[in-house]
Amino acid sequence: MGWKRILVVICTAVALVASMPGAVLARDLGEDVDVDLVFPVDGEHHFSDTFWAGRSHGFHTGQDIMADKMTPVVAVGAGVVRLVNWSSRPDDLNRERCCTLVIRHDDGWESWYIHLDNDTTGTDDGKGWGIKRAIKPGIRVEAGQHIAWVGDSGNAENTAPHIHFELRDPSGTVVNPYSSLVKAGGNDVGTGPRDPILGGARLLSRGLHGADVRALQDGLEGLGFPVGGVDGRFGPLTEAAVEAFQASFGLGVDGVVGRSTKAALAGLNHKDDTGEVLSAGSRGDSVRDLQSNLNEQGFNAGLADGIFGPLTLRAVISFQKYTSLWADGLVGPRTKSALGMI
Structure with missing residues (x-):
């Protein structure tokens, strides 16, 4: 059998498998997917694409959606609760590991909700329960149903409140839900510098929050x-x-x-004593120092070449989120101080 004929046979077999009912074709880890879902945070929020961002334990494999503590979290689609605090048992919800949820959806996909609230109202005591009482393993939920609240549990205790949202395809591969979240109406702040105060549209006055x-x-x-x-x-x-x-x-x-x-x-x-603010497009020794500091602290800024490019920008935003600074990608006095540059 010639190699051309072998290739035809292989391609035909792949096509047949793909067309079979229930066939699952695995996606690549971190592949940006465009699927229909309900945005998981029902309230004021912001996020940018932080998939692959550097972390002390490696790379970030999800999207962090920043919002006030106790902002409602909803199911992104219909399905059945598979895990509560990593437990599949309705009679044992692992309260000491509060608070996370995993939902298996009707189409085989899974959505993960991590860092849900675990504090008594108005405190940071770790003694609360940020999951709706009726939500237990085996319970069916509908798209948009209120399931929990935003918090800072787990290893997010020293960060600003948010949920870490993951999406897994039917093969179990963790994919990047960024495009899906944007399509669902999420308040994406982009990957370029943007000032959250100046960029906001509303007047800020007593009685407002967000x-x-x-x-x-x-x-x-x-x-x-x-x-x-x-x-x-x-x-x-x-x-x-x-x-x-x-x-x-x-x-x-x-x-x-x-x-x-x-x-x-x-x-x-955004100004320090020198008046210098580093941002995407900046070049020089200050950028080289920035990149070196980020790399040393586990935030991958790439080669310390003195050019503030996309990888450096992503590392800056990841560092700012990790240290509870405003994640705008601008390196002014507060970010420099946190990095030990001044």
Whole structure:
């Protein structure tokens, strides 16, 4: 049998297997997939593509969706709960390993929800239960059904609240759900630099809460205007800090963060004593130092060549998330300080 005939036979066999009912063709690890799903966080959030991001234990194989603690988490599709805290037994939910969920969907795919809330309301005591009481192994859930709440459990205790979301195809391969999450309406902040305060559309004032308020508080604290805790809630202390900032920089003092106050905050917060801010496209010795520091701390910035490219940007964002800094990809004084560069 000639090699051409052998090749035809092989291709025909592959086509037949692929067309068989129930046939499963494995995808590549980390393959970016486009599938229909409900966005898993029902509330204000932000995320960027962090699949393959460097971690102390290796590479990140999921998407971190940042949101306030206790933001509802919903099932991305219909299916049956397979694991609660890695237990398949409804009578033994591994409470000491709270809080994670795994759902096996009707089409054979699986969705994983990690770092769910494990704290008593208003605390960080690790004594709470961030999964809906009715959710147990073997229970059927529908797409969009409320199943849990965002938190910081497991090895995320020292990071900002978020869920680590994984998607696995029917063969068990972990794929990259980034495109699917964007299509589902997720608030993607992209992989390029973006300032969360300046880029926000709404006026910030007393009584509001969310990721943009947390960014505001973080910025004020960084400039020496205490807000009484970076919690994402615009209360009286945050309002007083805004007014003090406005008075100090000759802005109209009204406690409301509009365009001029946002611009002043965004411009000041990214400058250090040298006025240098590193971002995608930057070049030189400072970038080389940045890359070396990131690599030494386990965040893969690639070759320390002094060019701030996509791999360096991804490493910066991963580091900022890991250290609970705002993940905007801009390397100003706070990121430099956390890296030990200043």
